[in-house]
Amino acid sequence: AETIKVGILHSLSGTMAISETTLKDAMLMLIDDLNAQGGLLGMKVEPVVVDPASDWPLFAEKTRELLEKEKVAAIFGCWTSVSRKSVLPVVEELNGLLFYPVQYEGEESSRNIFYTGAAPNQQAIPAVDYLMNELGVQRFVLAGTDYVYPRTTNKILEQYLKDKGVAADDIMINYTPFGHSDWQTIVSDVKKFGSAGKKTAVVSTINGDANVPFYKELANQGIKAQDIPVVAFSVGEEELAGIDTKPLVGHLAAWNYFMSEDAAVNDAFIKKWHAFIKNDKRVTNDPMEAHYIGFNMWVQAVKQAGTADVDAVRQAMYGQKVPNLTGGISEMLPNHHITKPVLIGEIQPDGQFATVWRTDGLVAGDAWSDFIPESAKLTADWTYPWVCGNCEKPTYAQAGM
Amino acid sequence: MLTVSDIHLHYGASHTLRGVGLTAQKGRVFCLLGRNGVGKTSLLNAVLGLHPVSRGAIRWEDDDITRLPTHQRARRGIAYVPQGREIFPRLTVRENLETAYACLPRGERRLPDEIFELFPVLKSMLHRRGGDLSGGQQQQLAIARALVTKPRLLVLDEPTEGIQPSIIKDIERVIRLLGQRGDMAILLVEQYFEFARDLADDYAVMDRGEVVLAGTRDSMEEADVRRHLTV
Amino acid sequence: MPEPALATNHGPAALAAGSILYLDGVSVSFDGFKALNTLSLVIAPGEMRTIIGPNGAGKTTMMDVITGKTRPDEGAVLFDGSVDLTKLDEAAIANLGIGRKFQKPTVFENLTVFENLELALKGPRRTFAVLLASLTGAQRDRIDALLATIRLTERAQALAGALSHGQKQWLEIGMLLAQEPRFLMLDEPVAGMTDAETEQTADLLREIARDRSVLVVEHDMEFVRALGCKVTVLHEGSVLAEGSLATVQANERVIEVYLGR
């Protein structure tokens, strides 16, 4: 029987396997679920799993293979920005569809990519607002792994903080290599920086593996959340599962979803996940939600278009609304980003987050940041009359050409 | 008694020993002579199990040891002084000697004084690394190391190579002494005719992987032997 | 190639003039142990010299010093009366025309016997020259002749690693000859050779020594006698005696420390 093929492009080995494997499982679950409900357009959806092995050129190669050989209708995948950058020219050349589920630095809007994770204005900026307004933080440590996402986010935040009247002296920026494991010096520097008489917080864009030793060091050097809270953008339930969280209670994270969210859809999702993965200790996290939203939007769009054909589906995507897992309805915007609530959570002793603050409504994702001069001018809008990912005025082209 | 009968040995495709046989008895010195590259060392390697034989048998003290691994042969009292010394370069002289303990029961693990009488230089160099010694000193160390194991079969491959004349005389005396003690068989490879002639109770001459001449000291004809030693 | 450094000291320079090899007051110590102790030695051009001495007397160390493998703690080492060898590296010294055979035979085990000789063959040594070099007919003949001399013609295409101990000795002698050095040093060339081979080697060396300088280290007195040249006895890093073989063999000290009774 004919099937609709969906590519799953997540690293199952190498450094990124830690994060991405779960997403592959989540996708398999979603597809299973859809098939159990009768599939799509009367056909089964067939997942095509490949392993790009945390190797960026291999991401491009595998994308090509998925599109040219497997002829998949859409690809769900990537985690790191560089993997997305590597895939981007390929999906554009071959007119594929990529659903990218991870919070990222923005500054991009490709015709062929849908960004279901948070843009900086859906995570970083609200988090900093929270620190300033609710906790009275006046001094900021912007600590990150040295790559583009932290660099961009910190650049945006720095500008934002300065606009808010924070002095340059009160901002400390620190970058570390990937997989940095010895945090003694930096944590002790943070401690020192925090002793200047003003409430201090750390905004962490530290990536992946490096978080565990970072938090362990924080705990051991006795930095408590009440003294110097750390708000992280890359630490979710999955990462916490690898850490003893008792000494970390009260540190923060900003996401668009927490497993602890009290919503019926979420409970159902978690239950399904536990049944699928056959382990009810497993957690859910924000990028999983992003795939959940992205996949459902795609399914709706396919149904609406009546075909899995890329151009038709893309047109149908705009304005597509599906429930997210926090009880709201997320919408696909013409700039290929979606609307999401922003939540701030505190780490609990059981490894979960407790939401301590949330935005009033949903926040629309911005492809181009208002806090970067060159970027502020640009607009992404793939509907008529703009039809572009980065332009300053409408182009009046026919969408999809 | 060591009996080597009709052994063949190959290095890859080259057939190096072709049916060699000999018998070395306790209380006697067996001397093996032959030009370069005729297979003397190869024969000793076969006796020690350092290279497998493709045919033939080696018996020692009534047991067939043809397929026994090297270290077990050593533990049956076969000691080896190889050509090219083969000392352990980064072990001290003392440690080099102590490697011989592997063959000895726990109670007997000590360095006999006679060794230092024979090779006084070793005594003063116990803490120097074996690899730092001069060529001749290393050769002395190699002989001493073999003696520490209290062997019943002592296999020596050109033991006098690089050793100063006065010590060669000492070695000659010791070999004769050991041979006469009666509890040890000695298998000696030597190029130096006079040294061999003075020591040998039995002898064999090899050429191209075969024994071409053999006998006891009394039957040893210098001219015959020399003929096989010249090119 | 670095400029050969001139010995500045006037005294030795004068003495050194006219010698092919000149050692003066050379000392080498390892962790406090003096392997060479103010050793002085002069070899004249065209001379053949034998060095004997107890194990550990410092003979090999002396060769190491001359060939640049070991740097002396003090003392002068001059080649050709003027070139300071202590300032040069091994390759530069070899290119001056000093060749050496090692005590423990060292050949290139993964090259064939033929290739071993080819590499040793006298010729340009600059990297690009070596890259573009090809074997001339004359050179091929020379190698064939050498193979015959060292009796390895049959095994020319065998890997050197597969030679027996004695064959490697011969190959190394062959490589030394192929280099056509002005000054040859041989560390125990006849160890492991039969008596007949020993004699042949002595003949060979005597012939070579006609137009070159040769320095031989040996423990085989028959061989030393056959060479029939001046003998220097080394002991504890310095010269104990010097003279004809008969003289040194009669020397009490030499008998005591070396020859034995």
Add this chain to the structure above:
Amino acid sequence: MGPITRRLASLEKGRGWTVFLILTAAFAVGVPLLNAFAPADSALHVPTWVVQLMGKYLCYALLALALDLVWGFAGVLSLGHGAFFALGGYAMGMYLMRGIGDRSVYGNADLPDFMVFLNWKELPWYWWGFDQFWFAALMVVLVPGALAFVFGWLAFRSRITGVYLSIITQAMTYALMLAFFRNEMGFGGNNGLTDFKEILGFDMTADATKVGLYVATVLFLAASYLLCRFIVTSRLGRVLLALRDAESRVRFLGHSVTGAKLFAFTVSAMIAGIAGALYVPQVGIINPSEFSPANSIEVAIWTAVGGRGTLFGPILGALTVNGAKSFFTGVAPEIWLFFLGALFVVVTLFLPKGLLGLAATVKGLRRPTLPTPDTQPSGEKTHA
């Protein structure tokens, strides 16, 4: 015939030349023909993406060949060859980046996007000239070559050998990786250089361009093979082999060890640079992870799998391992590492001379070799 021509002609024996020419022609002409003319649904048709994939593998093969020149023949195990590859790649990437012009995201024709984003106002000096292809092409060989020359000169002069050398080459590539990660370096940080539009005026997405790049790779590989062959069959090649056994003995013969190694190392780095330059337009991205030590180690693995010390072996190895990797990551994404790992173990255990050794054992040996020690490993060999 002059001596050089004679040398060239004698690089391969008669049959060798035939095989060489047939292989080169099959890859350089046959594959493109099948791509262009075989009907799309026939078994013979080679789709463009497969051609491109082959191009990528051949770049790896070129890199493995380069490594083999120093490792297989001079015994210098460089665990930093990925650095030369990446430098060549960056040089090409910079040219391609300049070629984007105002089609960039921020539409700035003078500066690449990441510089605009970093608020840089003008092009840093080390980007000058990269809008010219000839300049970039020159840099593709000169930059890796110069680095190799300086690094090699320091290392070989100080007589750093064996693992010590391997590890400092690794330190070199590791340091470069960290440096290129830094955004301040002006090479695009972690995201590297990507989203290229055209090369020499040809559209990068056009099939013809892809096939053209592939053919160029085949030709460069063939030429490099001949160059390496020329080197290893020369007397210098013998010096390199001799070095591997007994470096100090080579010195006592008056040969310049430093010179020989430096020559091989530099040539090898240049070939690696070319491999990188061909690689980047075919995969569409260059990022600092190309410098990662693991990548360089992998190159050594390909070489060993194919057969070190033969020139054809590393090429075969690179193709096999990468082909296997592509295949297994597709068909067995969850457990492909088991297959790959097992492949390495099996090759070492049963094919001590690599895949090519297998062929050689079947055909009888080209070069005599020492018999492999069977029951008792022989001799005192320091493993390092």
Add this chain to the structure above:
Amino acid sequence: MPRRPSFKLLLALALTAMIGAVLLVSAAAPARAADAAAFEAAVTALDQKSFGDKAKAVDALAALGDARTPQVLRALSAGQLVRHKETGRILIAAGGTLTDAATGEAVGPADGAPLAKIVANNQIRTQIEAALGAFLLFSENPAERITAARQVLGNPTPEAAPALVRALDAETDAGAREALTRALAAVQLLGGGTAAERLAAVETLSDTNDPALKALLTTAAANDPDAAVREAAGDAVKAIDTRMAVLEVGQNLIFGLSAGSILLLAAIGLAITFGVMGVINMAHGEMLMLGAYTTFVVQEVFRATLPPSVFGLYLVVAIPAAFVVTGAVGVAMERGIIRFLYGRPLETLLATWGISLILQQAVRSLFGATNREVANPEWMSGSLELLGLSLTANRIVIILFAFAVLGGLAAFLRWSSMGLNMRAVTQNRRMASAMGIPTGRVDALTFGLGSGIAGVAGVAISQVANVSPNLGQGYIVDSFMVVVFGGVGSLWGALAGAFSLGVVNKFLEPMAGAMLGKILVLVFIILFIQKRPRGLFALRGRAFEN
């Protein structure tokens, strides 16, 4: 400007008022029993949706000054306070059982009961700490009084002064006295005292190295109305800075030693398999990983089967367990594969790389791709202050452990006959067998030993880093670097190499940043090897040629 600039102020005011009230009340009657109904109402009031309301409820509860208050507040702070969804009762869920928060009555097991957690956030936790601090100032236990004084020191408010004075009057314990004096000084400095008192307070506080107090003094130096106080505080801050600068050298040294000890542990096993045996062991990192996973398994077994009181001992069990597990894997590797490769060193690179891929994937398939949690036992958590240096417990333990492992191993190799055999075999395998040494067994055991030690190192690494299938990859390059930098084959070289790299790195890092620091260290290694082509502890002489 922040949109709600007054928030901090509000918080401060609320805290002030509350502490003041509590202090006054508690000073009068340390533990007064409130009206039971009022207390219960106050407890119930804690269940609020908004954190602002919750904060008010905490205030109110604290103001009651009931003896049961601390228990309830502590439960709230620790996330143990819950509401029964059906009965609406506020309960404390601790140790698997439920007790009524207001009455203390036992309600039953927590399992399966429909409970809704009453969540505290950081602000509320801070508020609770302050409130508890006030309660504890008059506690029976001097240690608790010290904690309370520290609490006040952390949040000094002028209202706390009278209580502190009174507490100080009654104080008999020297330690508590000192803590109270400091707390009082802090309170006075913050505006609660006269100019003279503030000046004296600066004096009292000036010998501190505590960043929080330095912050206080900095504030005083900038904002105090009195010029003399400002100057004195400024001087004190400068003095602190000078002292800190000196301490920093010491601190960096300790950081360096600690970083070095991890490097050392990671490298020691390799010093055997690679340094002694000459096997280029690319699977070394995976041995570390297996050690770490063994630790994880042992920990889980402890959690599942043994009472929490002995949980801290799991590491003691994990060490031999990891040694045995990885040692066995090592022996299997040697017997199965590596033994066929002696004399072909470079092939070992290939085979062990293959093994490393297989082991990684095996662990990934078995334990999942994600990180596993390995907890620091109690005795390895936190930090202790020594001469103004802060030493984190886990790192100190690891430094000592690294020395112990190295020392033990060195002694084993040097003095045991097995050690001698190992060295003999690796130097000349053929001759060793001719000396009667069973080379096969020795090889297997040597490789097993190296692997086992790597496993033990993995136990230590699990305490500072994440336990994931990639763990090994992060250490392999560094390990080789250390072994080679120190000098292959020399354990002391590994020691010196690891510590010098650790220390150099930690002195570079504050100056150049982590990234550049690391690059500089690598360049340093490259240049250093030029000077010493056989490593730091190169052994010289004929014995080491070729």
